[in-house]
Amino acid sequence: xxxxxxxxxxxxxxxxxxxxxxxxxxxxxxxxxxxxxxxxxxxxxxxxxxxxxxxxxxxxxxxxxxxxxxxxxxxxxxxxxxxxxxxxxxxxxxxxxxxxxxxxxxxxxxxxxxxxxxxxxxxxxxxxxxxxxxxxxxxxxxxxxxxxxxxxxxxxxxxxxxxxxxxxxxxxxxxxxxxxxxxxxxxxxxxxxxxxxxxxxxxxxxxxxxxxxxxxxxxxxxxxxxxxxxxxxxxxxxxxxxxxxxxxxxxxxxxxxxxxxxxxxxxxxxxxxxxxxxxxxxxxxxxxxxxxxxxxxxxxxxxxxxxxxxxxxxxxxxxxxxxxxxxxxxxxxxxxxxxxxxxxxxxxxxxxxxxxxxxxxxxxxxxxxxxxxxxxxxxxxxxxxxxxxxxxxxxxxxxxxxxxxxxxxxxxxxxxxxxxxxxxxxxxxxxxxxx
Amino acid sequence: xxxxxxxxxxxxxxxxxxxxxxxxxxxxxxxxxxxxxxxxxxxxxxxxxxxxxxxxxxxxxxxxxxxxxxxxxxxxxxxxxxxxxxxxxxxxxxxxxxxxxxxxxxxxxxxxxxxxxxxxxxxxxxxxxxxxxxxxxxxxxxxxxxxxxxxxxxxxxxxxxxxxxxxxxxxxxxxxxxxxxxxxxxxxxxxxxxxxxxxxxxxxxxxxxxxxxxxxxxxxxxxxxxxxxxxxxxxxxxxxxxxxxxxxxxxxxxxxxxxxxxxxxxxxxxxxxxxxxxxxxxxxxxxxxxxxxxxxxxxxxxxxxxxxxxxxxxxxxxxxxxxxxxxxxxxxxxxxxxxxxxxxxxxxxxxxxxxxxxxxxxxxxxxxxxxxxxxxxxxxxxxxxxxxxxxxxxxxxxxxxxxxxxxxxxxxxxxxxxxxxxxxxxxxxxxxxxxxxxxxxxxxxxxxxxxxxxxxx
Numbered sequence: 001x002x003x004x005x006x007x008x009x010x011x012x013x014x015x016x017x018x019x020x021x022x023x024x025x026x027x028x029x030x031x032x033x034x035x036x037x038x039x040x041x042x043x044x045x046x047x048x049x050x051x052x053x054x055x056x057x058x059x060x061x062x063x064x065x066x067x068x069x070x071x072x073x074x075x076x077x078x079x080x081x082x083x084x085x086x087x088x089x090x091x092x093x094x095x096x097x098x099x100x101x102x103x104x105x106x107x108x109x110x111x112x113x114x115x116x117x118x119x120x121x122x123x124x125x126x127x128x129x130x131x132x133x134x135x136x137x138x139x140x141x142x143x144x145x146x147x148x149x150x151x152x153x154x155x156x157x158x159x160x161x162x163x164x165x166x167x168x169x170x171x172x173x174x175x176x177x178x179x180x181x182x183x184x185x186x187x188x189x190x191x192x193x194x195x196x197x198x199x200x201x202x203x204x205x206x207x208x209x210x211x212x213x214x215x216x217x218x219x220x221x222x223x224x225x226x227x228x229x230x231x232x233x234x235x236x237x238x239x240x241x242x243x244x245x246x247x248x249x250x251x252x253x254x255x256x257x258x259x260x261x262x263x264x265x266x267x268x269x270x271x272x273x274x275x276x277x278x279x280x281x282x283x284x285x286x287x288x289x290x291x292x293x294x295x296x297x298x299x300x301x302x303x304x305x306x307x308x309x310x311x312x313x314x315x316x317x318x319x320x321x322x323x324x325x326x327x328x329x330x331x332x333x334x335x336x337x338x339x340x341x342x343x344x345x346x347x348x349x350x351x352x353x354x355x356x357x358x359x360x361x362x363x364x365x366x367x368x369x370x371x372x373x374x375x376x377x378x379x380x381x382x383x384x385x386x387x388x389x390x391x392x393x394x395x396x397x398x399x400x401x402x403x404x405x406x407x408x409x410x411x412x413x414x415x416x417x418x419x420x421x422x423x424x425x426x427x428x429x430x431x432x433x434x435x
Numbered sequence: 436x437x438x439x440x441x442x443x444x445x446x447x448x449x450x451x452x453x454x455x456x457x458x459x460x461x462x463x464x465x466x467x468x469x470x471x472x473x474x475x476x477x478x479x480x481x482x483x484x485x486x487x488x489x490x491x492x493x494x495x496x497x498x499x500x501x502x503x504x505x506x507x508x509x510x511x512x513x514x515x516x517x518x519x520x521x522x523x524x525x526x527x528x529x530x531x532x533x534x535x536x537x538x539x540x541x542x543x544x545x546x547x548x549x550x551x552x553x554x555x556x557x558x559x560x561x562x563x564x565x566x567x568x569x570x571x572x573x574x575x576x577x578x579x580x581x582x583x584x585x586x587x588x589x590x591x592x593x594x595x596x597x598x599x600x601x602x603x604x605x606x607x608x609x610x611x612x613x614x615x616x617x618x619x620x621x622x623x624x625x626x627x628x629x630x631x632x633x634x635x636x637x638x639x640x641x642x643x644x645x646x647x648x649x650x651x652x653x654x655x656x657x658x659x660x661x662x663x664x665x666x667x668x669x670x671x672x673x674x675x676x677x678x679x680x681x682x683x684x685x686x687x688x689x690x691x692x693x694x695x696x697x698x699x700x701x702x703x704x705x706x707x708x709x710x711x712x713x714x715x716x717x718x719x720x721x722x723x724x725x726x727x728x729x730x731x732x733x734x735x736x737x738x739x740x741x742x743x744x745x746x747x748x749x750x751x752x753x754x755x756x757x758x759x760x761x762x763x764x765x766x767x768x769x770x771x772x773x774x775x776x777x778x779x780x781x782x783x784x785x786x787x788x789x790x791x792x793x794x795x796x797x798x799x800x801x802x803x804x805x806x807x808x809x810x811x812x813x814x815x816x817x818x819x820x821x822x823x824x825x826x827x828x829x830x831x832x833x834x835x836x837x838x839x840x841x842x843x844x845x846x847x848x849x850x851x852x853x854x855x856x857x858x859x860x861x862x863x864x865x866x867x868x869x870x871x872x873x874x875x876x877x878x879x880x881x882x883x884x885x886x887x888x889x890x891x892x
Contacts, residue, residue: 067451067454068456103462130749132745132746135773249597
């Protein structure tokens with residue numbers, strides 16, 4: 001199927017190993033490099049109460065050694081083979097990945113299999129990584145303006161239940177209480193092969209790679225995948241508001257959060273929200289940029305998006321968010337009124353064909369750019385297999401985006417206006433802003 | 436919950452009946468295919484470097500225009516120019532530019548620093564004629580309408596207020612002043628009060644005097660025919676000409692070692708350590724050896740610095756050492772952000788590792804690891820159109836070309852242990868470094884004073 005002009009849908013092989021590991025293989029020999037990723041079906045929405053930040057802390061621990069690998073060995077073997085690596089924790093999954101010269105493929109599979117089979121979870125490594133994670137939080141949240149805006153600050157306003165509302169980076173108090181026993185239980189529950197997706201993309205041979213996967217992952221013990229929890233919670237019934245004091249921020253900011261259609265089970269409605277976000281805020285010709293940034297000069301910057309970490313990152317419930325930074329002289333009410341007005345306009349009169357054509361063309365080009373970067377291609381296949389069971393969706397998206405109609409976008413705008421929303425205000429609180 | 440959940444201890448999880456397994460050997464590495472390249476100077480003096488890389492049907496564009504200036508208002512004017520270059524021409528307004536680009540899946544963006552004005556973009560390769568047409572229109576006919584300049588100037592003032600609260604920006608600005616005093620190279624972020632004074636006439640005059648093809652470079656990488664593209668560019672940019680050359684930044688002086696300056700940021704929970712020493716540029720025969728020495732010190736995760744202050748001590752989330760290129764000059768910058776309580780201890784360890792690199796040379800294992808990493812990570816970063824375009828633009832800026840890039844893996848492969856040891860001893864000596872610490876003096880002051888070599892604010 002030729003879903004995107006100029007690029008045939010690539011070859012994708014999928015299978016499930018005897019111990020339940022889902023495998024995606026996507027050969028493409030354009031460059032002699034290969035990407036390997038493992039996605040585990042657990043993110044920070046699954047962490048227990050009293051253990052905020054645990055999923056992310058555990059991600060750090062997975063790099064700290066396993067039965068065949070001393071502390072630091074994982075990093076040294078990847079980088080000493082010419083490769084790069086990382087891991088990241090999302091609301092509904094945690095990924096681990098490396099990109100390497102293709103000569104190092106077997107080594108990467110070995111490293112991922114070893115920590116899936118037998119990670120070393122020790123007191124010493126746990127204490128060290130709690131310190132490192134606290135530094136990460138100081139760097140990204142506590143010591144900078146707009147830290148955690150909006151991904152930490154907005155969910156507790158829009159959501160009521162612990163999984164959806166809590167801070168995924170974690171409170172220091174909770175992090176410090178994490179124990180090795182917690183780690184063991186978390187690993188045994190969630191890090192089973194049956195709860196994971198292994199993706200290999202790039203310069204690979206299918207037959208050889210399949211044999212290598214069998215060799216290295218074949219004896220990872222079978223453990224059942226946990227029953228997946230629903231994180232569904234009722235829609236808010238009235239508008240909500242909260243204020244956050246930011247000692248580093250020089251200007252006020254606001255985030256407006258809305259509930260959205262289920263990204264998995266109502267994909268068409270979800271896609272309409274993605275197109276809506278683009279019509280609202282992508283590029284100088286978009287509606288909010290034209291109106292709020294330029295014509296009315298209400299905000300210095302504004303953005304809109306499906307998902308707090310980008311689209312196709314989470315299951316239901318997911319958030320549509322609009323964020324803006326504005327001068328203190330402009331009231332929040334004026335910004336919100338202009339936003340409401342633009343949504344009302346779209347709800348009453350659907351966008352024109354050119355607006356939709358722009359969205360489709362930019363999505364198509366972005367898809368190509370993403371496909372061209374092996375790390376994002378590998379992670380894209382892995383997360384879509386995990387969330388949708390459809391890695392090939394990556395290539396169908398431009399066509400799916402193109403099939404969203406003007407009326408669909410209009411209906412999405414109307415739904416945002418009719419639902420209840422959450423508004424989070426960031427207020428500069430300090431001394432520092434005046435400098 | 437499953438029946439097995441929580442049944443095993445951490446100790447049981449960490450071992451199997453079979454026990455530890457051996458690390459697989461590396462296989463044979465396939466070579467990269469040769470690239471089709473055109474590298475030529477147009478009649479207007481613009482260097483065009485075009486490379487065919489048809490992995491996807493798109494094209495990446497990078498243009499670098501030397502943009503030095505000594506007037507104290509230069510950086511403020513340059514910043515406003517960059518923000519308004521793509522906001523209107525005689526035939527297109529801001530929205531029309533965005534619409535035309537969007538319809539070819541395209542983007543164009545600008546950035547400016549003391550050395551250069553950069554225009555970066557991409558599009559579906561079928562849209563390249565439009566991309567070049569919009570670019571040419573802006574380069575030859577940007578109008579800098581009064582209203583656009585006024586609005587972008589106001590936004591810039593707001594954004595500068597935000598930028599100057601970022602610890603990273605504060606630390607970079609302080610380091611530049613510590614290294615270069617009031618040299619124009621230090622004016623990376625203009626002052627808001629200067630920006631507020633910039634007029635549309637100032638911006639138009641700066642464009643006229645400084646947005647010039649001679650000495651500039653345009654890099655195109657993608658699903659293109661390099662030779663045909665040169666002709667396309669020549670045609671599209673024929674109206675862009677001038678006798679004068681674009682203005683390079685005045686060369687920066689060599690930096691000398693000295694005390695670190697403590698910069699006060701009261702109430703901060705973390706400090707920024709920034710140390711810097713003179714290095715050598717890519718054209719020096721010792722460059723590859725110094726590149727490997729730098730990786731071993733702090734240039735990648737498996738380096739001595741990261742393994743010490745992050746993985747052993749937990750003082751930092753990220754520490755790194757990297758090259759900073761300015762004109763033909765190069766320096767090393769060592770940086771780490773650490774909790775206030777351990778700032779002095781982190782500086783102590785950093786100095787220890789600087790001294791150790793020269794005195795206890797990288798082992799054979801360390802050398803082979805950084806060698807593989809340097810070669811492999813270059814292969815990975817240049818395996819995408821965007822990565823290759825950015826890499827080539829940086830090289831072109833230093834007068835180098837695609838051939839230099841293609842031969843660099845061989846240079847890295849040929850470096851000897853002695854060459855790395857010599858580079859480490861010469862360039863990483865602790866006394867060669869100067870720098871800054873940004874933090875809360877009430878918390879970090881006593882420890883830093885005890886350690887010495889740090890001047891209080």
